[in-house]
Amino acid sequence: MRKSKCYITSLLVLLFSSSCKEEIPFDIPVSERNLVLNSLITNDSLINAHVYRSSLVTDNFTDDLYVNNATVALFQNNELVENLTFLADGTYQSQVTKAKAGETYALKVNSPTGQNAEGSVSVLYPVPIMAFDSIGIVRDGINGEKVLLQVKFKDDGNTKNYYRVSVAANETHSYYDPENPEMRQQIYFLRQWIESNDPGLDADYDNYLYFSDVLFNGKEYSFDLLMNTYDFDYNNDYFYVLLENLSYDFYRYSVAIPAHFDAEEMKFFMEAVLVYNNIENGLGIIGSSAASVDSLYNSNYNPDLFR
Amino acid sequence: MIKRLLLISFLCGWYNVLYAQKYTISGYISDAENGEVLIGANVYNANDYLGTITNNYGFYSLTLPQGTIKLTISFVGYSTFQQEIQLTENKTISVELKPTIEIEEVVVEGTRSEGGVTSSQMSLIEIPLKTISKLPSLLGETDIIKSIQLLPGVQSGSEGMSGMYVRGGGPDQNLILLDGVPVYNVNHLFGFFSVFNADAIQNVKLIKGGFPAHYGGRLSSVLDISMKEGNAKEFHGTGSVGIISSKLALEGPIGDKTSYIISGRRTYIDVLTYPIIQAAAKQNGMDELKAGYFFYDLNAKINHKFSDKSRLYLSAYTGKDKFYLKEASTYTDEYYNPETDSYDTEKRYYRNEAGFWWGNLTTALRWSYALSDKLFLSTTGTFSSYKMVTLAEMVYNNQRPNRAEYMSGILDWGAKVDFDYYPVPNHYFKFGVSETYHTYNPGALAVSYDSGSGEVEEAEFGNNKIFTHELAAYVEDDIRIGDLLKVNAGLRWSGFKVRNEFFNGLEPRLSARFLLSENWSVKGSYAQMSQYINLLTTSKIGLPTDLWVPATDILKPQKARQVALGSMYKLKNEYEISVEGFYKTMDNLVEYKEGASIFSLENDWENNVALGKGWSYGLEFLVMKQLGNTTGWIGYTLSKSDRLFDKSGQEISFGEKFPYTYDRRHDISFVLSQKINKRMDIGLTWVFGTGNATTLGFESYPEYNANSNDYYYDMWRGQVINYKGRNNYRMPSYHRLDVGINFHKEKKWGKRTWNFSVYNAYNRKNPFYLDWGYDNNTKQTKLYKYSIFQIMPSFSYSFEF
Incomplete structure (x- = not known):
């Protein structure tokens, strides 16, 4: 199938190499860049948040996307517990609060430009x-x-x-x-x-x-x-x-992400995949994870023992 | 309601039978020049306008009261036949109508056509092949599907494509029949040309709604194409030589009772480019280099007349598109030999071969028999197959070939029995049964490769074949109630057996016309349709890799309900003016889930699809002129078509309603064919359509990175495009003017025609595809449209003998 994809792609490339390309006068219907908040809150761990701003397709790639001077307030069951501390490159972290299973956490971001975005999530219990x-x-x-x-x-x-x-x-x-x-x-x-x-x-x-x-x-x-x-x-x-x-929410987001990137690579063969967001007044995802861990001893380093 | 109507009509009909002495006239209507039967010719008594039309075999049956009748037979483009008959017994009258020359068109006063205004059928358009052949064409190739796309209610899809999107339906929702056999892929070269060779076609009929019960299996349209039967009088041929292809059709009689037609068409891009490719091979020192593309079609039909009542037809079509590449080289490789501590040389050899082809094969064997002067039987056996194959093979030195072959397709065996029954003039019954055995092959990849140890390893991936049975039974009656009302009431039962599941259901059909005056009628229809086959497509372009798959326990059958209301007016017996409104709902529509595609082989296709709903409604206007030196039509469609996929786990566009890709608010077509004199005619088409809907993102943002707690990995995160919804943006509108001129000349051996056409005459750069691109001059990202066909002149030389 990969081969047939290659052939079809080659033929389409041939087709488009002989086609005409013309700019379409176009006004982007987006007035300003959105605030982006990404956070995966993990039980028994400090809470991290990553704050960026979105970029328009017409923006230059070198534009800085990190939002470094924001206020990121952390709420636990609707009560403010602390403001996250800025670490580097749009990353903020709680200093005291560790996420607990069964609790609901909200992050409210206030950017230096006055934009606000927020999202909340409940932390689940691990499945043993x-x-x-x-x-x-x-x-x-x-x-x-x-x-x-x-x-x-x-x-x-x-x-x-x-x-x-x-x-x-x-x-x-x-x-x-x-x-x-x-x-x-x-x-x-x-x-x-x-x-x-x-x-x-x-x-x-x-x-x-x-x-x-x-x-x-x-x-x-x-x-x-x-x-x-x-x-x-x-x-x-x-x-x-x-x-x-x-x-x-995080699962829905995570499942969409690889499909989204695949679809971007194969525009001719796939429809665009829309990625789920759950940030109010902004973009991004806030999710939670509760992990269980187990281990397997790699005895004798010999896979043949598994036969 | 239907039961009541049937009861009333039965009573009306049988009352007449019991209390009046009646006799039946039956027979066949055909073309006087070539013996081809005429489908849909009007046969009636001009005294009271009681009449009927010929069926698909040119047969008619008309039962009238004893007495003097004025038997009248008419058909567009033919001189009207009229004869006074004393009807005192049953009679068999077969008539050969003479074609008229348009400039000398004679319209017999008092004629009334059973088609158009007076027919109970609505949403039906028949385009004369003569008109199609005079229209300007892309690269000189007359294309039936592209002509159909010019009709209101039919959208063309992307620029240059042969896909048909009828009243908001998908390309798989069209039942495209060639001599009664479904054709699954009607595209050559990704849809730039259709598979139907106009030289072999006799009749084209498109039904967009109010489907009679004898049609079924698709939701949106029926395109019923009949092949010519072959000239029964004398040997003739037609052909043409164009820029990219040539074609030839030969037809003639074999004895008194048999006639045949055989026609072929092939492109020769590969032949023309052969010297260039060989020069390239020589320049690069290659042993062998072959590469190219071609398509061909072959139509053949033979029919034999056992008697006036009994005929046998055998028709076949096959066509194929093929891309191929074969290269081989011998070269000297230098390598370090540690044993001799020197560089040695060795002759090495490699051969690559790749191919990609798709094609259809259809066959129909049909026996028609007039069981009596009122009952006509047609028994048909059909075979249809569509296959797409991709092949790649690589041989290196003496190794065994590494080979990969991907194949998908569908194969049908079918049988059906249809009856036409004309008990009294007020009733025309059709009833029948059919069965089709489908074998679906929804994509399988076979790989064999040299493991390096001299052994060949083999592996297979993909989906298993699925075997299904599709059954149908129907009955319909075309009922005349009084002078003004005519109703076509029908009921179709369809069933589908797949794995351990059996789907079945009743599909009521009703259409009616009411005459407001002799030339003006209002019509209404309701049709319920079921579809047990789906085409999984990316919906961007019609690729041959699109998969035909059946309804299953997971993918329920598609269903549609359509109501239509309209009015038709005939002006001066020359112009047909119609307006129709329709509303259609569709259930269990199939799309790839977001993120899935034909390449998602790791999962079963059933897990890659989503089921949803669709709505489509609109208004269609058509003014058509089929007679005279000036023929053509003006069509306008105002419509809207939406989709909703909101089932849990199958959401598309966040489970919200979105416009269908080919939702087109405005669609205008202007088609003109003007005969200047006997030696020259011109054709012109102009189309305008609202731009297609496409999905476009304006903004991107960083993904959440699984490693984002790790500073090093954070820099590798991807940028997610923020799409507001599927098909959230409209491409620029589409419009195009094509012009053509034909020069005809009578020769000793027949007639020749030079055609000069200009496609896209004012060089409109219509959008085929939109994408963002970076402008190095302005250092800015911009939105670009890509156009395929700019102004494109072409010519062809055609001949008839």
Whole structure:
């Protein structure tokens, strides 16, 4: 199919290379740039907010999008708890308040130009992971062999749940420190490349897999995911799985984002994908995530043991 | 209501049968010059205007009271036949009408056509092929679909495309029949040309609403195209040579009872570019280079007359578009050999082959038989197939070929039995049954490749074939109630078996006309339609990769209800003036979900689609002149068409109502064909349409980045375009003037015609596509429109012998 896409694209390019291009006199029906607020509030964590301004399609790319002198007020259950502290490049963070499950948080942004934007979200409770294990090796078409992992959990039947899952590994890297002339080691937790053929999968983006409980509401469910066999090398001692219970708005936004970018790349073959926003008087998203973590010991660093 | 009308009509009809001595005249009406049957010719008694029309096989049956009748037979473009007959017994009268030369057109006083004003059918337009052939054309190719697009209520889609969007419906909602067989893809070269070769076509009929019950399976229109039967009198041929293609049609009799027609058309862009490509291959030192594109059509039909009552027809169409590329090279590769610590050379070879083709094959075998002078039977077996294949193969040195083949399509086997029954002049019944076995192939990719160890690995992806049965039964009656009212009442039952699901339903149809005067009528209609087939398309252009898929337990059948009201007036027997208003609702419309496309192979197609609703309403005006030296029409449509996809998980445009891509508020067409003298005629078309709706974003903003707590990653976030809604912006309006002139000359061997056409005569840069672009001079981002066809002159030479 990729080939046919290439042919059709080539033919269309040929068509348009012989076509005529003419400017359309046009007034952008947007009077001023919108304030943008992005925040994912995670339980038991300090609260971050990213504040930008939108840009018009006619703006120059070099325009600075960060809004650095804004006031970002944090409300917990409608009560002001603190103003977030500016860190850098449009990023603001709470100094005291850590998000708690079951609480509702609102962020109100007041920009130096007088623009206001706000949004709120309730933080959900994490859904405990019952098991995380590898269950074998599968052959995946022409892409080679992959380790099949399974995350088991019990969905809450009283609510609609929206999940995302990711796998991180601790990787140790050695580097030379010129200030103290010696080799040093640093441990990184890096999200691993994962994919899934699970029927519930709604989106796959940035090494996160998104799915909802529409197929298993209120039941125990084992979500399958695949990792390359070569990830099971000597670099990793453990693999950590994060199962996040997401707010609906953030899920809706997150699922739309990869589709949106794909559609922009393939304008001829796809209609534009509209991305959901939940910021009043502005753009962006405020969402919540509550994560459960489990780990898998990478024994003997040998994927053949999973066969 | 329908039951009551049927009851009344039965009673009226059978009363006459019981209490008056009547006899039946039946027979066939055909063209005196070539023996082609005339479809829809008027047959009536000029004393009381009781009459009927010929069916699709040229057959008529008219039952009248005993006595003297003035049998009159008329058809547009033919001299009217009139004969006084003493009707004292059943008679078989077959008549051959002589074509008139327009300049000598004779209109018989007192004639009354059963079409147009007096017909109970509304929203029907028949365009004479003669008119179509005189219109200016793109690159000299007379195009039936493009001519249909000039009619009110029919939108053309994007610039130059052959897609048809009728009364706010989608391209899959048109039942396009070629000799009764559905044709699934009517496009050549992405829709710049349609697959119908005008030389092989006898009759074109478009129905936009008030559908008679014998048609079904689509929501928005029926385009019924009949192929010529072939000249039954003598051998003839027509052909033309144009800039991009040539065509030839041959027809003639085989003995007394059989006639045939065969016609072909092929483009030769690939032939013309062959020397250039070979020169390029030689210059680049390649062993082989072949690349090109062509399309061809082949129509054939043979019919045999066993007797006056029994005829057999076999017709076939096949056509294909093909892009191909084949390249091969041998070259010397230099590489480092660590064993000898030197650079060695080796001869290497590669071959790439790629192809992309799509095409239709349709066949119909039909037997028609007049069971009695009142009952006519037609039995048809059909086959239709549409297939799209993409192939890529690469061979490197002695490895086995790496090959990928993507295929999609649809294949139908069908059978139907139709009856025409003329019990009394006030009733014309049609009833029948049909069954079609569909095989859907909604996209499968087969890959084979050399694993490197000499073994060939194979893998298959995509969707499984789906097998379905589509059934239908119908009955309709064209009822004349008194002198003023005529009603066509019908009922269609349709069923669809897919997997373990069986959908079925009744589709009532009703249309009526009331005569206000001899030349003026008002009409109304109601039609309920079901559709069990969907086309998954990006809706931007008609790509051959668009998928035909069936209704399933997830995708419920599409349904539509349409009411139409209108009036038709015939002025001086030359002009037909009509105005029609319509309102149509559509359910279970199918679109790709946001973010899904033909390339979403990783998921089953059923999970990639959304179901929604549609509304369309409008007013259509048409003034048409079909007789005389000046023919043509002026059409205007004022309409609105919206869509709503708001089901949970299937929301499009945030689940809010949005304009359909081809929602066009104003659509105007002006079509003129003027005969100057016997040797020259000119054609002119001018069209204007409100710009298509398109989705355009004016603003962007940073996405929430999963790594945004990490400063390093924050800089990599993407920019999200803020779209206010789907189809939120209107392209600039579309307008275009085409002109053409034909020079005819009689030759010893026949007749030749030179055609000179100018497409887009005043060089309007109509928008095909809008996109943002950066202007290096002004250092600004601007909105640009891309136009495909600017002024385009062409010529063709055609001949008849």
